[in-house]
Amino acid sequence: CDYVGIVSGNKEPDKFAKAGFTAEKSEKVDAPIIKELPICVECKLKSYDKETCRLVGEIVNVSVDERVLDKNGNVDVAKAAPITFDPFNNAYIRLGEKVGDAFKAGAALK
Known part of the structure; x- marks a missing residue:
């Protein structure tokens, strides 16, 4: 993915x-799917x-390959193995550790 992002299709058509x-x-x-x-x-x-470069x-x-779904049809993050860009260290980090429940963890502060 990094290669595809840093190389121009005009200079490297393949x-x-x-x-x-x-x-x-x-x-x-009007864009390809990989x-x-x-x-x-x-x-x-x-x-x-x-x-501001705000896009x-x-x-x-949204398309999801069935191979990354759990038995209930939800995305299994461990199977999908998503990565994110770490701009502090110019690195790609694999995501996957659950650290809380969205829209519930902060409810105790209400």
Whole structure:
């Protein structure tokens, strides 16, 4: 994924293949879907502010490969193995440890 993000498709037209990816046309947006990645979030650009670089998008579709679902049909984070960018250390970090319950952990402070 890092390679695809840092290399221009204008200079390397086969960058997906070089990275081991297969592009598939999205039915929802004008951008490719990478078949090898288990989760795809498709977004449409709503606005972009050149001065602040603030970009606002609208999620129009989410696709999830069944291989990363649990027995109840929910995403199993351990199977999906998502990563995030750590800007402090210029590193990619694998996510997965649960640290609380969203929309419940702060209820004790109400």
